[in-house]
Every structure is written in C-alpha cells, then in structure tokens.
Amino acid sequence: MTAYVARRLLGAIPLVLGILTLIFILMQMAPGDPTAMYIRPGVPPEVVQQLKTNWGLDQPLHVQYWRWMKSFASGDMGYSLSHHRPITAVLADRIPNTLILSGVSLVLIFAIGIAVGIVQAVRQYSLLDNALTFAALFIYSMPSFWLALMLILVFAYQVSFISWWPDWLTFPVSGMTDSVGYESLGFWGKLGDRVHHLVLPSIALGVSSAAAVARYMRSSMLEVIRQDYIRTARAKGLPERTVILKHALKNALLPIITLFGLYLPFLLSGAVLVEYVFAWPGMGRTIVDAISHRDYPLVMAVSFLFAVMVVIGNLIADVLYAAIDPRIRYD
Amino acid sequence: MVDRARRSSLTSAIALAALATAYGCERPAVENTIVIGVEYDVGALLPIFEGDRDITHLLYLGLNSARWERGRVEYIIDELSLAERWAFSADSTVLTYYMKTGAEWSDGEPIDAADVVFTYELLRQPEVASPISYFWEDIDSVVAVDAGTVAFHFARRSPIMLFRSGIGIMPEHVFSNVAAEHDALASHPGVSGPGDPVVSGPFLLTDRRPGESFALVPNPFSVAGPPNIDRIVFRIIPEDATRVIELETGGVDVISPVPLAESARLSHAPGFRVAQTGQRYYEYVAWNERRYQPFSDRNVRLALSLAIDRENILRGMGIEEFASLARGPISPLFPQIDDPSVESDPFRPDSAAALLDAAGWRDSDGDGVRDRDGQPLRFVMLAQSDNQRRYDTAGIIQAQLAEIGVDVELRTYEWITFRDIVFNAKDFEAALAGWSVTLELHYLDDQFHPVDADYNITGYTSAALDSLVPAAKAADTESEAAAYWRAAAVEIARDRPFAFLWFHTEGVALSDRISDYKIDFYSVYQNLHRWTVDR
Numbered sequence: 001m002t003a004y005v006a007r008r009l010l011g012a013i014p015l016v017l018g019i020l021t022l023i024f025i026l027m028q029m030a031p032g033d034p035t036a037m038y039i040r041p042g043v044p045p046e047v048v049q050q051l052k053t054n055w056g057l058d059q060p061l062h063v064q065y066w067r068w069m070k071s072f073a074s075g076d077m078g079y080s081l082s083h084h085r086p087i088t089a090v091l092a093d094r095i096p097n098t099l100i101l102s103g104v105s106l107v108l109i110f111a112i113g114i115a116v117g118i119v120q121a122v123r124q125y126s127l128l129d130n131a132l133t134f135a136a137l138f139i140y141s142m143p144s145f146w147l148a149l150m151l152i153l154v155f156a157y158q159v160s161f162i163s164w165w166p167d168w169l170t171f172p173v174s175g176m177t178d179s180v181g182y183e184s185l186g187f188w189g190k191l192g193d194r195v196h197h198l199v200l201p202s203i204a205l206g207v208s209s210a211a212a213v214a215r216y217m218r219s220s221m222l223e224v225i226r227q228d229y230i231r232t233a234r235a236k237g238l239p240e241r242t243v244i245l246k247h248a249l250k251n252a253l254l255p256i257i258t259l260f261g262l263y264l265p266f267l268l269s270g271a272v273l274v275e276y277v278f279a280w281p282g283m284g285r286t287i288v289d290a291i292s293h294r295d296y297p298l299v300m301a302v303s304f305l306f307a308v309m310v311v312i313g314n315l316i317a318d319v320l321y322a323a324i325d326p327r328i329r330y331d
Numbered sequence: 332m333v334d335r336a337r338r339s340s341l342t343s344a345i346a347l348a349a350l351a352t353a354y355g356c357e358r359p360a361v362e363n364t365i366v367i368g369v370e371y372d373v374g375a376l377l378p379i380f381e382g383d384r385d386i387t388h389l390l391y392l393g394l395n396s397a398r399w400e401r402g403r404v405e406y407i408i409d410e411l412s413l414a415e416r417w418a419f420s421a422d423s424t425v426l427t428y429y430m431k432t433g434a435e436w437s438d439g440e441p442i443d444a445a446d447v448v449f450t451y452e453l454l455r456q457p458e459v460a461s462p463i464s465y466f467w468e469d470i471d472s473v474v475a476v477d478a479g480t481v482a483f484h485f486a487r488r489s490p491i492m493l494f495r496s497g498i499g500i501m502p503e504h505v506f507s508n509v510a511a512e513h514d515a516l517a518s519h520p521g522v523s524g525p526g527d528p529v530v531s532g533p534f535l536l537t538d539r540r541p542g543e544s545f546a547l548v549p550n551p552f553s554v555a556g557p558p559n560i561d562r563i564v565f566r567i568i569p570e571d572a573t574r575v576i577e578l579e580t581g582g583v584d585v586i587s588p589v590p591l592a593e594s595a596r597l598s599h600a601p602g603f604r605v606a607q608t609g610q611r612y613y614e615y616v617a618w619n620e621r622r623y624q625p626f627s628d629r630n631v632r633l634a635l636s637l638a639i640d641r642e643n644i645l646r647g648m649g650i651e652e653f654a655s656l657a658r659g660p661i662s663p664l665f666p667q668i669d670d671p672s673v674e675s676d677p678f679r680p681d682s683a684a685a686l687l688d689a690a691g692w693r694d695s696d697g698d699g700v701r702d703r704d705g706q707p708l709r710f711v712m713l714a715q716s717d718n719q720r721r722y723d724t725a726g727i728i729q730a731q732l733a734e735i736g737v738d739v740e741l742r743t744y745e746w747i748t749f750r751d752i753v754f755n756a757k758d759f760e761a762a763l764a765g766w767s768v769t770l771e772l773h774y775l776d777d778q779f780h781p782v783d784a785d786y787n788i789t790g791y792t793s794a795a796l797d798s799l800v801p802a803a804k805a806a807d808t809e810s811e812a813a814a815y816w817r818a819a820a821v822e823i824a825r826d827r828p829f830a831f832l833w834f835h836t837e838g839v840a841l842s843d844r845i846s847d848y849k850i851d852f853y854s855v856y857q858n859l860h861r862w863t864v865d866r
Contacts, residue, residue, distance in 0.1 A: 031751040042769060083523060084523035093542070152576055156580060157579065277573055
C-alpha cells in the first residue's frame with residue numbers, strides 16, 4: 001500500500017505542474033493585467049508602466065514563468081498584488097475560515113445525505129420515500145445563491161419581527177462572529193456565537209449536495225438490501241435496525257466513499273456565491289477576487305492548492321476503498 | 332450500535348442547547364459603538380496611494396483641511412489640520428505652512444516639518460508609483476524652514492496650490508527605513524494587513540481582519556481631539572441584498588453604498604435616513620471615431636443621442652429620484668462651471684431620423700437598417716456584464732437605436748476586460764461606460780483633450796479646446812480658470828463625442844441612532860469623529 005501511495009504521489013507531480021502551466025497561460029491570455037485597477041483619468045501612464053516594471057510584467061512570458069516557478073519551487077509562494085501581502089499570509093487568514101465552513105457543510109452533506117438515503121431505501125415507494133424524493137430533487141435543483149438569500153430572509157429577517165421567536169433561533173445575517181461584542185465573550189459564548197453564525201451558511205452550502213448524496217445512498221442501499229447475506233441476517237432473526245445499520249450500511253457506503261473523495265477539494269475551494277452572500281472571507285472569494293484583479297501570483301498559488309487537494313482527495317478515496325472492502329488490494 | 336447512535340444524538344442536542352444558553356446569556360450590550368457595512372475592503376492605507384481616501388484622511392492628517400461648500404472645495408484650517416495657518420509670498424508662488432505646536436504621532440513622537448518633506452519626497456520617487464505623483468507637476472520644492480514651518484515653492488501661481496499641498500502626512504521615523512518602492516511601502520505592517528499603523532488622525536486603526544472587518548478607536552495623541560464614538564467597526568459585506576438586510580435587522584448602523592434601486596425604499600422606511608453624496612457619477616455612450624468612421628460626423632452623433640429616451644430608462648429602473656439628465660460632461664455639483672443654458676438632449680426620434688437622412692444614411696434596401704454607399708449603419712457597442720444597471724441600459728439603448736434604423740450589436744465583458752479594451756487599447760466602436768467626477772476638473776483635460784490624451788478614448792478633437800484647455804490650466808485664479816473650463820464644457824456638450832446620459836448620486840443609509848454626520852460630495856466620513864450615537 002505504501003508503495004502504491006508513493007507511486008501515486010510521484011505521478012501527481014507532472015499532473016500538478018501541467019495544470020499550473022495551463023493556468024499560467026490562460027491567465028496571461030485574458031485581457032488586462034494587475035495594473036488595470038490603476039487605469040483611470042488622472043493616473044499618469046508612467047505610474048502604470050512603473051508598476052509593470054516593479055512587478056516584472058514587462059518581462060517576456062517565459063521569463064515570468066521561469067521566475068515564478070523558481071521561487072515557487074524554493075517554497076516562496078510570492079506576493080499578492082491585490083492584497084499587498086505575502087501570499088502565505090493571505091492564505092493563512094482565509095484557509096481556516098474556509099475549513100470551518102466547508103468542514104461543517106461536509107459533515108452535514110454526508111450525515112443528512114446518508115440518513116435520508118437509508119430511510120428512503122428502507123421505506124421504498126412509501127409516502128415518506130416519495131416526499132423525500134420530491135424534497136431532495138427540489139433542493140438539489142435550487143441555486144445555492146437563491147437558497148442562501150431565502151434562508152436569510154426567513155431565519156434572520158422575517159423572524160426578527162416575531163416577538164415570541166427565541167433569540168437563539170434568530171440567526172445572524174452574515175459574518176463569522178458578532179462584530180461588536182465577540183471579544184468580550186467567554187469561551188462558551190464565543191463558541192456559541194461562532195456556531196450561531198455557521199448555521200445558515202453551512203445549510204446553504206451543504207443541503208443541496210446532501211440531497212445528491214441521499215439519491216446515491218438510496219440506490220446503493222436498495223442494491224445491498226436485496227442481496228442474499230441480508231436475507232440470511234433477517235432469517236437469523238436479527239432486528240431490522242441491526243440488519244440495516246450493521247450489515248447493509250457498510251457495503252452500501254462504498255460508492256459514497258467515491259463521492260467523499262470528490263468532495264474533499266471542496267474543503268479548500270469553498271463556495272463563491274455562499275461566501276459572497278454571507279460575507280464569509282473564505283477561499284472562494286479569494287480566488288474570484290484574485291482572478292478579477294488579475295492577481296497572477298495569488299491565482300497560481302490557490303490553483304496549486306486546489307490541484308493538490310484534487311489529487312489527495314482521489315488518493316484518499318482509493319485508499320478508503322481498500323480499507324473498507326477487503327476484496328480491493330493495491331500492489 | 333443503535334444505542335450508541337441514540338446516546339451521541341442526545342449528547343449533541345444537550346451540547347447545542349448548552350451553547351445556545353451560554354451564548355444567549357453572554358451576549359453583551361455594547362454602547363457608543365457603531366458598525367458600518369461597506370462593499371469592499373480597504374487596500375493599502377497610505378495617503379500617497381490615494382485609494383480609500385475617506386479612511387486615510389481620518390488616519391493621516393494633512394496640513395490643511397477641505398470641505399465642499401457652494402459648489403467648490405474650500406480649504407480651511409480646523410481641528411483636522413496639522414497647520415495652524417498658512418501664508419502666501421508676495422508673488423504668490425511660495426505657500427508657507429506654520430504647523431501646530433505639540434502635534435504628535437500615535438506613538439508619541441512629534442510631528443514636524445521633516446515629516447512633510449519626507450512625504451512629498453516619497454511621493455515623487457518613480458518606484459513608489461504613486462497615482463498622485465502628478466502633484467509634483469507644479470511644485471519646484473518642499474522645504475522645511477524649521478521644525479514647525481514648511482514652505483512649498485511652486486513654479487507659478489495657480490488655483491490648485493492648496494489642493495496640491497494638502498495630502499496626508501506620513502511619519503518619517505516609521506517609513507524612513509522602508510525601501511522607497513511601491514510593494515515595500517504597501518506591505519508595511521498596518522498599511523495592508525494586520526498591525527496598528529502609526530497615525531496622526533483622531534482614530535487609530537485596529538483589529539484589521541482583511542476581507543472581514545477593521546475597527547477605528549480613539550487616538551489619545553491626536554491633535555484633532557477625542558472622537559465622540561468609542562469604537563467604529565467597518566464590516567465588509569460585498570452582497571447588496573445582505574448589506575441592506577443587515578441594516579434593517581440592526582446588524583449594522585450604516586451601509587455604504589446603498590444600492591440605487593433600494594435608495595427610495597430605505598429613504599422612506601421608518602428608522603432610517605439616506606444621505607446622498609451628490610451627483611458625482613456619470614454614465615455615457617462613447618462614440619469612437621478612430622474605429623468607426625461614421626462617428627466622426629457630428630450630426631450622426633447628435634442623431635444617436637436624440638434617439639435615446641433617457642427619462643424613460645431612469646423611470647424604468649426606478650432611479651429617477653437619484654439621477655439628473657446630463658447636459659454635458661459637467662456635474663450639476665459645479666455651478667460655477669456648469670452652464671445652465673446648455674440643455675440635455677431630448678428624446679426626439681423623428682429629428683434623429685431626419686438628421687440621419689440628411690447625412691445620407693437611408694434604408695435603401697428595405698432591410699430595416701440604414702445604409703450609405705452600400706455600408707450599413709451597424710456597429711458593436713460594449714458594456715459591462717458585471718454592472719446590472721449598465722447592462723440593462725445598453726440593452727434598452729440597443730432597442731431604441733434599432734427604432735431609427737441603427738443596428739447595434741451588444742457585447743458585454745467583465746470590468747477588467749472592459750477597461751482593457753476601452754480605456755487601454757481603445758479598440759472598440761461604441762461603449763457604455765461611466766466615471767466618477769473628481770474634485771479637480773482635470774478629467775475634462777484627460778478625456779477630451781488633446782486628441783492623443785491617455786483617456787481620450789474616442790479620438791475627439793476640437794480646435795476650440797486646443798486654446799481653452801491650456802488657458803484654463805494656465806489661469807492664475809479659480810474664477811478665471813472656471814470661465815475657460817465652462818467654455819470648454821459647452822464646446823464638448825455641443826460636439827457630443829459621448830452621448831451624455833445622466834449624473835447620479837450614491838446613497839449612504841444610516842440608522843436614526845446616528846446624528847451629527849456630514850455626508851456630501853467631498854467625503855462620506857469627513858467628520859466621522861464628530862458623529863454621535865444614541866446610547
């Protein structure tokens with residue numbers, strides 16, 4: 001297994017380099033450059049030209065590429081032209097924010113998706129199954145941006161006018177913490193405040209993917225519970241809950257693990273629209289702002305991280321296969 | 332396994348209930364604090380980088396102060412000035428400032444004339460690449476006469492001497508060890524990222540969380556005295572709808588800017604007021620005669636302008652209350668330059684059609700598009716895809732021009748690409764764009780004169796402007812310059828290198844808790860230190 005993992009990691013190096021080279025070329029092909037923000041009446045063109053010189057944008061493309069690659073290989077991710085800070089500092093600010101939101105959403109996606117999928121499979125063709133299928137398809141087809149605004153409208157705005165509605169069920173409109181009193185809270189107060197701020201964005205981010213996972217889980221579980229060994233377990237007189245949760249669930253989870261691997265990069269990439277709506281300073285906003293400012297070094301650094309996460313996500317999924325299914329061996 | 336699942340569900344529910352209780356019990360009541368929701372984070376906060384001027388002027392005081400009065404910027408000495416008075420030499424080319432005694436930086440170091448000289452020397456270093464490096468155009472030298480006196484030697488007397496000598500002063504003892512280079516200065520702690528900068532204004536910048544928030548708290552060392560509010564938190568809320576709901580649910584006390592479409596509703600909603608910054612933004616369609624030859628005919632430009640129903644567009648978008656029809660390139664904010672005899676182009680499609688007929692553009696082949704010498708009157712108009720109002724406006728104008736037999740193909744691009752094509756490469760036929768008006772009128776010079784000016788995007792040329800603009804720039808006094816600028820503006824309005832559409836305001840919505848604010852064309856936060864809040 002170790003040799004397999006090492007082989008996969010080594011094989012990923014040219015892949016990541018290829019992705020980065022492609023992104024570098026695409027960024028350079030896009031109209032405009034980082035100095036575009038300075039182009040406006042009153043700003044002398046010499047200033048724009050000086051910035052190009054300062055940032056090395058007046059050098060030939062291959063020189064720029066080689067210079068970037070050399071500093072990147074030496075562990076220096078460079079300097080963000082829009083944040084005016086080292087990229088490692090920018091990422092150090094944003095990655096934890098994204099991990100918190102995406103991590104909670106990921107738990108929601110799989111917890112809700114698996115639970116709903118099991119219930120639907122066990123009650124196949126019942127009224128509950130049909131209702132959940134309808135709800136899952138409805139939620140899945142809902143744009144996250146619209147869902148986020150609706151959640152804010154109902155659970156932050158409308159309920160604030162209901163006098164008997166409990167405060168703790170009136171959720172903050174946006175932000176990660178209370179902007180005024182957070183620092184004066186104690187440990188539990190701070191934790192409560194953070195959880196309170198996480199509820200709406202994590203639901204907005206996770207619920208549609210949970211609907212998708214539920215569909216996968218339903219079909220996988222249906223396939224498993226028709227197998228002979230499940231019939232045997234029932235014939236032995238085991239309670240239905242034990243049959244489903246202990247015997248069927250493990251095998252039904254195999255395709256879900258593939259999904260888990262595919263969702264892992266999402267931990268870092270965040271979600272642009274949800275981050276915008278909830279004013280969440282995460283990686284999604286960072287990459288989109290970087291692209292719109294033509295902040296080449298930041299785009300390259302973030303793309304590198306995303307590429308690595310995709311490779312690692314796929315690798316983890318493959319390793320988990322082997323861990324769960326004894327029939328799978330990597331030599 | 333089932334029991335374990337039940338136990339863990341029960342434990343999670345109890346933990347969540349405990350957190351909710353702890354959070355509910357601990358929520359503190361905070362007095363004398365306000366929260367302002369803004370669209371963008373601030374950038375590099377240094378006066379020489381000019382960006383976020385509203386905030387930097389509260390952190391780094393200048394020698395003089397300014398305010399917007401009776402259609403012009405007035406320069407004064409007040410609590411936000413580092414100087415206690417100024418004096419001109421007999422020939423008016425030397426402006427000497429006498430600085431307040433006892434002024435200190437927030438770290439307790441004295442503020443003196445050396446800081447002023449240092450700031451202006453830094454400003455002109457090429458590698459600093461300051462967008463306001465042109466301030467040195469008329470300045471010969473800046474000299475520290477003694478620790479409390481500094482003299483600006485100008486090449487000649489001009490109306491902009493007070494403006495050019497009024498930028499925020501930076502602490503020499505903090506920045507003298509930093510390389511005089513753009514990124515070195517911009518990345519200094521407190522300028523762009525976490526870190527508390529050494530400042531002179533009434534506020535200290537603190538708790539800066541890039542992309543999320545920053546706070547202003549009183550600076551006990553400031554010559555401006557203590558502000559009325561103990562803590563002002565700026566929260567970055569990029570989405571318009573979220574910002575408005577935050578205001579309405581009490582999450583923030585102020586939002587800036589208010590989306591134009593929400594301004595009318597909020598200004599009539601109980602509990603809020605909407606202050607306007609004045610009609611400082613204008614939108615236009617630029618006709619690039621370098622790329623599309625028919626635009627070089629003044630009558631064609633006039634016809635296209637007459638075919639646009641501006642009033643109807645504003646009404647349709649529900650923003651007529653916050654915009655006025657443009658009568659040329661001069662904002663109604665400048666009464667001494669805005670000539671009231673110039674009128675905005677009315678919606679007269681019949682006259683437009685007649686003008687095109689007279690110019691030889693007729694629909695000879697019956698395809699609905701006018702043509703001349705076999706060439707159809709057909710061009711591409713660019714607009715921004717990420718500005719909904721301009722995107723919608725472009726679509727309506729396309730339809731209105733089609734009514735008089737002009738075929739417009741609409742192409743949209745995101746802002747940076749649009750900027751690159753229109754303002755950098757100038758590679759377009761027509762473009763719907765907009766600018767904000769600056770405090771100085773040099774935008775007339777940059778955009779319309781001379782023909783090879785960097786921002787003359789249409790290739791417009793005018794013999795009248797060739798004499799009027801140099802005369803305006805050479806004028807000794809403001810009133811003399813104003814007369815030339817007014818004549819130049821009339822000329823531009825008559826020639827219509829743009830179809831001038833409208834000037835519009837930008838609103839700032841405030842909770843009724845806030846009072847004593849002064850918000851106008853000059854700045855939103857110009858007297859933030861004097862704002863008060865009901866406790």
